Amino acid sequence: MFNTIVSGAFCGIDSYLVQVEVDVSQGLPCMEMVGCLSREAGEAKQRIRVALRNIGICLPPSRITINLSPADRYKSGTAFDLPSAIGLLVSMGLLEAEKTKNILFAGELGLGGELKRVKGILPIVRTAAGAGIAACIVPEENGTEAAVIEGIRVYGAVHISQVVKALRVGMEEAGLRRIRLTKTAEQDDESASGEEDFADISGQETVRRAAEIAAAGFHHMLLVGPPGGGKTMIARRLPSILPPLSPEESLEVSAIYSVCGRLEGGRILQKRPFVAPHHTATGASVIGGGRVPVPGAVSLAHRGVLFLDELPEFGRSVLDMLRQPLEERKVRIARTYGNIEYPADFIMVGAMNPCPCGYYPGRRCQCSQTQIQRYLSRISGPIRDRMDLCVGVPGVETEKLFCRKRGESSASIRRRIHRARRMQEKRFGSRLRFNGEMSIRETETYCALDKEAEKRLRQAAETFSISLRGCHKVLRTARSIADLAGEEDINVYHINEAVYYRLSAGAYWEKNI
Amino acid sequence: MGKTTEEQCIHIGQSVYPAMLRQVRHAPRRLYVRGDLPEADKAAVAIIGARRCSSYGREMARWFGAELSSAGVQIISGMAAGIDGIAQQAALSAGGRSFGVLGCGTDICYPKENRDLYEALLENGGILSEHPCGTMPLAGHFPSRNRVISGLSDIVLVIEAKQRSGTLITVDFALEQGRDVYVLPGRLTDACSAGCNRLLRQGAGVALTPADILEALSGMGRYRKTDQENAAGSRKTEKERPRDRNGGTWVNMSPEEMTVWESLGDRPVTLQELYETIRSARPDADMGLPEITDILMDFLLRGWVSREWGNRYERNRNMEAAQFRPPFSK
Numbered sequence: 001m002f003n004t005i006v007s008g009a010f011c012g013i014d015s016y017l018v019q020v021e022v023d024v025s026q027g028l029p030c031m032e033m034v035g036c037l038s039r040e041a042g043e044a045k046q047r048i049r050v051a052l053r054n055i056g057i058c059l060p061p062s063r064i065t066i067n068l069s070p071a072d073r074y075k076s077g078t079a080f081d082l083p084s085a086i087g088l089l090v091s092m093g094l095l096e097a098e099k100t101k102n103i104l105f106a107g108e109l110g111l112g113g114e115l116k117r118v119k120g121i122l123p124i125v126r127t128a129a130g131a132g133i134a135a136c137i138v139p140e141e142n143g144t145e146a147a148v149i150e151g152i153r154v155y156g157a158v159h160i161s162q163v164v165k166a167l168r169v170g171m172e173e174a175g176l177r178r179i180r181l182t183k184t185a186e187q188d189d190e191s192a193s194g195e196e197d198f199a200d201i202s203g204q205e206t207v208r209r210a211a212e213i214a215a216a217g218f219h220h221m222l223l224v225g226p227p228g229g230g231k232t233m234i235a236r237r238l239p240s241i242l243p244p245l246s247p248e249e250s251l252e253v254s255a256i257y258s259v260c261g262r263l264e265g266g267r268i269l270q271k272r273p274f275v276a277p278h279h280t281a282t283g284a285s286v287i288g289g290g291r292v293p294v295p296g297a298v299s300l301a302h303r304g305v306l307f308l309d310e311l312p313e314f315g316r317s318v319l320d321m322l323r324q325p326l327e328e329r330k331v332r333i334a335r336t337y338g339n340i341e342y343p344a345d346f347i348m349v350g351a352m353n354p355c356p357c358g359y360y361p362g363r364r365c366q367c368s369q370t371q372i373q374r375y376l377s378r379i380s381g382p383i384r385d386r387m388d389l390c391v392g393v394p395g396v397e398t399e400k401l402f403c404r405k406r407g408e409s410s411a412s413i414r415r416r417i418h419r420a421r422r423m424q425e426k427r428f429g430s431r432l433r434f435n436g437e438m439s440i441r442e443t444e445t446y447c448a449l450d451k452e453a454e455k456r457l458r459q460a461a462e463t464f465s466i467s468l469r470g471c472h473k474v475l476r477t478a479r480s481i482a483d484l485a486g487e488e489d490i491n492v493y494h495i496n497e498a499v500y501y502r503l504s505a506g507a508y509w510e511k512n513i
Numbered sequence: 514m515g516k517t518t519e520e521q522c523i524h525i526g527q528s529v530y531p532a533m534l535r536q537v538r539h540a541p542r543r544l545y546v547r548g549d550l551p552e553a554d555k556a557a558v559a560i561i562g563a564r565r566c567s568s569y570g571r572e573m574a575r576w577f578g579a580e581l582s583s584a585g586v587q588i589i590s591g592m593a594a595g596i597d598g599i600a601q602q603a604a605l606s607a608g609g610r611s612f613g614v615l616g617c618g619t620d621i622c623y624p625k626e627n628r629d630l631y632e633a634l635l636e637n638g639g640i641l642s643e644h645p646c647g648t649m650p651l652a653g654h655f656p657s658r659n660r661v662i663s664g665l666s667d668i669v670l671v672i673e674a675k676q677r678s679g680t681l682i683t684v685d686f687a688l689e690q691g692r693d694v695y696v697l698p699g700r701l702t703d704a705c706s707a708g709c710n711r712l713l714r715q716g717a718g719v720a721l722t723p724a725d726i727l728e729a730l731s732g733m734g735r736y737r738k739t740d741q742e743n744a745a746g747s748r749k750t751e752k753e754r755p756r757d758r759n760g761g762t763w764v765n766m767s768p769e770e771m772t773v774w775e776s777l778g779d780r781p782v783t784l785q786e787l788y789e790t791i792r793s794a795r796p797d798a799d800m801g802l803p804e805i806t807d808i809l810m811d812f813l814l815r816g817w818v819s820r821e822w823g824n825r826y827e828r829n830r831n832m833e834a835a836q837f838r839p840p841f842s843k
Binding site for chain 2: 203204205206207209224354360361369370390392394456459460463481485492493496497499500503504507508510
């Protein structure tokens with residue numbers, strides 16, 4: 001007897017519905033799974049046989065064929081265990097086919113029949129809801145992440161016997177819990193107050209200011225300074241002043257974490273991600289890749305912060321791979337069977353020392369000019385050019401070390417950033433957009449200058465030979481500075497400050513200034 | 514360019530071989546030259562100094578290089594990064610002639626960053642070396658190269674040197690060869706000037722203006738200037754001399770601008786340091802970081818403030834040369 005169950009698979013962060021077709025017919029007893037499967041997907045037949053036997057169902061001595069359609073798309077993962085097992089039971093006549101209609105199944109089976117979490121539930125359920133599927137049955141551990149999708153009933157199960165019972169007697173009667181999204185107070189608290197706060201940093205006003213501008217408009221930032229000045233401390237506190245994730249953004253980011261199987265406790269992300277790969281990271285781990293592509297650090301940092309500490313220690317090729325995501329805000333990974341796109345819209349924060357020993361131009365520095373130049377040249381011009389803000393983080397003097405004065409708290413900075421964010425929302429409408437992401441045409445529209453400001457920008461561009469791209473970056477930064485001040489028009493004052501932070505980057509690489 | 518790119522090899526026995534260098538102990542037996550050789554009847558001054566120099570050193574190297582070369586003196590140096598290159602560049606920009614003595618073959622531009630200077634030297638001066646084409650710039654070649662620099666010069670002028678500096682090797686050669694050594698004084702606390710100040714204690718000549726060097730040259734009979742030139746030269750020197758910042762009264766500055774200006778010290782400071790200085794000096798002033806940044810950028814664009822490596826700022830020492838009017842009038 002033949003029958004079809006609906007399941008889903010993902011490719012990149014997009015997903016599609018998979019028809020699990022199961023046929024039990026006369027022939028030599030055997031069980032086959034087809035449909036372009038990865039190794040772990042094909043091994044499902046062993047798990048299904050043992051799991052079913054352990055709940056008291058023995059497979060008949062027949063020829064069993066399971067086909068996952070569309071059969072030409074490469075499928076990986078273990079989410080097809082549950083739909084295959086259910087399809088088999090229907091084909092064996094143990095369940096009614098009618099009861100399984102309009103329900104999506106996904107989940108991995110243990111040998112005892114228990115259901116285990118799988119990757120990519122969020123995008124799969126989203127696609128199912130879009131296709132008009134009424135309900136889905138997923139492992140309970142994945143329940144919360146599936147429940148954020150509206151327009152579909154989500155049931156969480158811990159064991160296959162529960163699912164079987166539910167399909168016989170009805171969901172509630174079988175004790176299958178319908179999972180609803182409840183926004184708990186605990187989650188709210190978590191998103192509002194991180195344990196890391198800008199109040200921990202005393203002094204360093206210039207860096208705080210740069211961080212504030214970066215957070216307000218999603219600008220890339222480079223921190224340069226001697227070891228122990230607090231570069232890492234500041235970067236780690238950046239998420240605490242970023243505007244909170246909007247629901248749409250949260251879904252986008254959670255989908256990426258879902259396909260990586262990295263949603264903690266199955267809950268969707270409430271906080272902007274902060275990703276800090278070590279400097280030995282390979283290109284594939286930063287950009288994403290692998291034979292079956294997985295998102296890299298740039299995508300995990302989507303809508304959040306990608307922090308690259310000890311920037312010159314990263315492989316030069318790895319750094320240069322960042323050019324495309326920095327420019328296009330997404331990563332395209334080419335494979336023979338097609339291209340996969342991952343979103344990668346992040347604030348890049350780089351931290352580095354000015355020289356190999358770290359103390360130049362202080363007296364402690366022992367490096368030769370050549371050493372310093374070689375060290376600095378590890379960061380290519382194109383990467384440098386993409387940094388909107390650069391700021392020196394001076395070493396803290398001993399006398400200030402014991403100064404108990406605390407800096408301005410994150411909450412207080414966040415208030416200003418909220419205002420800037422609201423202005424941007426008004427400007428860009430409902431789109432999830434920040435000043436740092438404006439296209440050239442938008443920059444020209446939204447960053448109109450009065451005569452005086454335009455004169456100043458032209459003068460600065462000529463004096464310091466700022467490139468055209470540089471000028472656009474200055475305009476975007478100036479827009480954020482004006483937004484922070486709550487002003488509609490960009491004036492000379494904002495241009496001046498934006499030029500300062502733009503110029504600062506050159507101050508370490510220019511030869512004779 | 515045709516003639517300049519050809520390398521010539523000059524043997525010590527040939528008459529074109531620089532006479533001053535020939536007298537030197539261990540003079541190179543062969544001299545490889547691209548471009549021209551220094552002219553024997555014109556004075557030559559070596560301007561040397563540290564590769565890692567301060568803004569003060571840079572400014573002074575420019576001043577001395579430009580002034581001496583516009584008085585017709587040939588500038589000899591090592592085309593190195595820092596003082597050497599800056600002085601030679603200034604000499605060429607002032608329309609004078611300059612000669613670079615390399616520690617590698619004349620076909621190799623070392624350091625690479627000075628490619629522009631290398632080309633300019635071929636046009637208006639020459640590149641000299643005791644090493645044949647293709648010799649790599651090895652560390653061991655440089656000390657011996659220094660004896661050629663001092664050997665070709667009437668006077669050796671040291672702009673900046675640290676306590677233990679390669680520049681001091683050139684000074685040793687110069688003394689051995691009987692050349693006069695003039696040194697620019699620096700501040701006692703400045704590491705870049707430590708070697709200079711020590712040389713001064715040991716009795717080196719004091720160079721306060723380019724005119725001092727010119728005077729010494731004329732004392733040696735190596736330099737003669739007409740009275741007119743004399744007058745013009747000294748007046749020009751006087752005018753170009755970096756202005757004393759207390760020398761005038763301030764005009765057209767708002768109180769905020771004045772505060773920022775006064776807080777900018779003689780030492781280059783970062784914005785953070787500037788902010789802290791202002792906060793501690795004027796805790797009552799209502800000046801936030803954005804305001805200070807704005808004023809600082811304003812100063813920078815007006816040319817009142819100059820920028821240093823590592824994003825540090827200081828008052829522009831040579832405001833006459835700046836594009837804009839200085840903020841004071843006599």
